[in-house]
Amino acid sequence: MSGEAADRETRGRETDGRETEGRTTHGPGTGAAGGPERAGGGSGSEFDRDTAVTLREPGVYDAGLSAGWTILGAVNGGYALAVLGRALGAALPYTDPFSVSAYYLTPSLPGPAVVRTETIRTGRTLSTGQASLLQYAEDGTEVERIRVLATYGDLGALPEEARTAAKPPAIPPRELCLGAADHPAPPDSSAWAIADRLDIRLDPATAGWAVGAPSGKGEMRAWFGLADGRDADPLSLLLTVDALPPTSFDLGLSGWTPTIELTAHIRRRPAPGPLRVAISTRNLAGGFLEEDAEVWDSADRLVAQSRQLARAPRG
Structure with a gap:
């Protein structure tokens, strides 16, 4: 692992000197009272508590993956990615x-x-790092779960100008969309613990799968938020891009759709308020499908995009 994380708090940063959320100014590995330095978890949000990481030594963070964010017993990939994102935001000079x-x-x-974590390169406006999330097998050996390569910067320093042909998804008003109480439970709903932590209101046009009538188009559209009302930020967008029911449901398939690879682009800091998410797949072949996601904020701005490759369920 790189030794850069050890002296990052004491050397000058190539920023405007502003403090960033989730970062302390005490020495590496210590908080205000000399205890472990902890990133996240300071708010009342369950998401922040469950993505918090604690600095063990330079570049190494301890975390606890909560059972509240699981699907069929496995931790949701977007939630796990946010844990990694939290650690990289603490290790790199930039948090976005x-x-x-x-x-x-x-x-x-x-x-x-x-x-x-490992810092690969730090420039004047962007830093690149990599991180691995590991857990322990029964014999005590480390098992790597996820490996990430990421570039971080300051989204607040970006110009406001946007030239785009992209448009927000056409979703009915939130009150006309379907929440968890408005339709039958999804397949294996008892094992979808994550559903209790999300406020998802599905576009009725993409919710037919819930009553046994999938459209076959491979689309999901929804209003999205966290159930405890926490507003979105760049870190939570890493969860958002992987939080809707998989498009395979709309293709008439049910069951776990494990992600193989996911790339997320965070474009802006989202405005307060609910998000709109549109996910689609155009190709299921050889037992794999791709999912393209767009996330729009309450100010009609595209704040995140992603593409992932996933294994299609066998249902």
């Missing part, structure tokens, strides 16, 4: 993820985890 590419090697499970 710009581009994050993750390879999912083995299923992540609830329980203790370790995130090992």
Whole structure:
């Protein structure tokens, strides 16, 4: 692992000197009272508590993966990615993820985890790092769950100008969309613990799968938020891009759709309020499908994009 993390707090940063959320100014590895330095977890949000990491030694963070974010017993990939994102935001000079590419090697499970980070390069406006999330097998050996390569910067320093042909998804008003109480439970709903932590209101046009009538188009559209009302930020967008029901449901398939690789681009800091998410797949072949996601904020701005490759369920 790189030794840069050890002296990052004491050397000058190539920023405007502003303090950033989730970072302390005490020496590496210590908080205000000399205890372990902890990133995240300071708010009342369950998401912040469950993505918090604690600095063990330079570049190494301890974490605990919560059972509250699981699907069929495995930790949701977007939630696990946010844990990695939290650690990289603490290790790098900048806290905002710009581009994050993750390879999912083995299923992540609830329980203790370790995130090992390495700074690859730091420039005037962007820093690149890599991180691995590891857990322990029964014999005590480390098992790598996810490996990430990411570039971080300051989204607040970007110009406001946007030239784009992209448009927000056409979703009915939130009150006309379907929440958890408005339709039958999804397949294997008792094992979808993550559903209790999300406020998802599905576009009725993409919710037919819930009553046995999938459209076959491979689309999901929804209003999205966290159930405890926490507003979105760049870190939580890493969860958002992987939080809706998989498009395979709309293709008439049910069951776990494990992610193989996911790349997320965070474009802006989202405005307060609910998000709109649109996910689609155009090709299921050889037992794999791709999913393209767009996330729009309450100010009609595209704040995140992603593409992932996933294994299609056998249902």
